[in-house]
Amino acid sequence: MTTYLQERTLFPPLISGKPSPLLGIVVVIPCYDEEFLLLSLMALQRCDRPCCDVEVIVLINDGEKATATIKSSNHLTFEQACRWVQINSLPHLRFHILYKSGLPEKYSGVGLARKIGMDEACYRFEKAENPSGIIACFDADSQCEKNYLQAIERHFAEHPKAQACGIFFEHPLVGFDFDTAVYEAITRYELHLRYYVQAQRWSGFPHAWQTIGSGMAVRCEAYQKQGGMNRRQAGEDFYFLHKFIPLGHYSEITSTKVIPSPRPSHRVPFGTGKAVGEMLKPGGTCLTYHPRIFEDLRLFLQRDIYGTAPSKGLLAGLPESIQAFLEENQFGEKWQEIHGNTSSSEAFMKRFYRWFDAFMLMKFVHYARDHFYPFTGVEEAARWLLRTAHHWPAEKAKRADARAMLMFLRKLDLLR
Structure with a gap:
């Protein structure tokens, strides 16, 4: 057993059964007060089969001060997911539903949940004798394209020096699942995310990448070498991936995409769900860096x-x-x-x-x-970027709305 697994994990192995000797990808999903987990599991189930075998580890979790309502929700999700797994697990695609309740309040949150799940993935690869297996991070309210698993497998096969990577993402901008105001809010928030990274690249900063928790993957041995996942309650993805980005050979998989949820959320102190929730309040708006x-x-x-x-x-x-x-x-x-x-x-x-x-x-x-420079409106900032970095005529930039600018920046990120 590796030094990391002996000294840096919080729990012994939580899954007792032997993994497939062909195990090559483990998808880890933290889950907290989530009623639609099964939709995410179904998205993974629909994926085209890669050459390797796959396991999906769901870590349902709550803290020691979680309310009775949260714990009841988690128990219900756990029971539903366990029943679903009994019917839908296959020899080449196995689902494991774990539940850790009463986690220390100081650390309880998405970072700790990812760490427990990713550490468990390392145990699975240790048993399968595959130290270079791939750990992919997903979210309990996300969707993905059908080639998601194949694209991850192919990327690491074609980039043997790659230790970690991002995965292209797009929030849904229209639909029937949420109010129009939610789709308008997520359009502006994703515009902020892409503006911020593109503005860094324009400035000359060499390590500007999107860091989205539901869209990242890492080799098992690299994960352990860099000390594993942190226990931050938000921003864990940013701090995690920036361990790897400066090392070189980092890139983003753009042949598939993850589709994160646009909904408001109380789960984290900052990030997408929090920002959308703030924008939906009376007078709410989307601001970004000047x-x-x-x-x-x-x-x-x-x-x-x-x-x-x-x-x-x-x-x-x-x-x-x-x-x-x-x-x-x-x-x-x-x-x-x-x-x-x-x-x-x-x-x-x-x-x-x-x-x-x-x-x-x-x-x-x-x-x-x-x-020096207080926050400014995201649309005005994006117009500056398009005029300055991408030579849009002033009149064209002035007429462009948030969605048009976002679609352009998405295309740029696909070309990188």
Whole structure:
């Protein structure tokens, strides 16, 4: 048994049966107060069969302070899912329904649930003697295209150096399952997500990727080597994937897609469900980061960061937002440290972006928002991006609504 499984897991193996020796993919689904879990399981059941065998692990969970209503909902979901699994599990596609109740309140949430499920996937691959098996993350209210499993299998076969990847996603923008206001809200929120990442790319930041919990996959051995999943109650996907993105060979599967739910949710303190819920309130709107933040960032990242020390004018003439932020974070000392431990521009920049990583970039964005450039409307910000980065005529950008701009940005992400 690996060191990780001996020292870093929270529970011993929860599934007793032997896995198939052909096990190649384990899909992990955290589930909390979810009445439509079976729809997600059916979506996976409808998938075209890959060459390897597949297991699906559902981790129904609640915390020690969960209400009786939540626990009753989880028990009902557990019973329904167990009955469904008895009928629908196949030798090449097995479903396992686990229920962990009364988890420590300090950590109880989606990160901990993913960790327990992903650790269990590692136990399964350990028993199957397949350390390079693939763990895919999905959500209990998500759907996927029929080629989802095949696309994941193919991606890792064609990219043997890949340790982890994202999976392209699209929220539904129309339909009969939700009110029109929900679809309008998710259109603007997904526009915010894509604007934010595209603006980072335009600024020159090399590690700008979407990080969606229902759309990511990782090799079992890489998962363990990087310390597994964190226990954050929200944003766990961002922090998890950015362990792998700077390592190289990271990409996004665009030959299939995950379809996350657009609904409002109380499950997490921030994220999609929370944002949609806020937009549905009277006077609610979708705000995003001001374009000036990325203009300032671009001016900095275009400088000769390797060849010019901060003390020799690297920061001279840069916007105040960048200068103040870097000074507050002791960039001069960090530059000297990096320069003293590297002997080439390539090595310097690689090490620089270990420091100025996605977390530091987010810290700058929030600093600039709080001290220089307040939030702005997402549609206006997206219009700036399309005019500036993609050369849309001003009149065309002015006429474009949120959906038209989102569809364009989706196409760009598919081409990356």
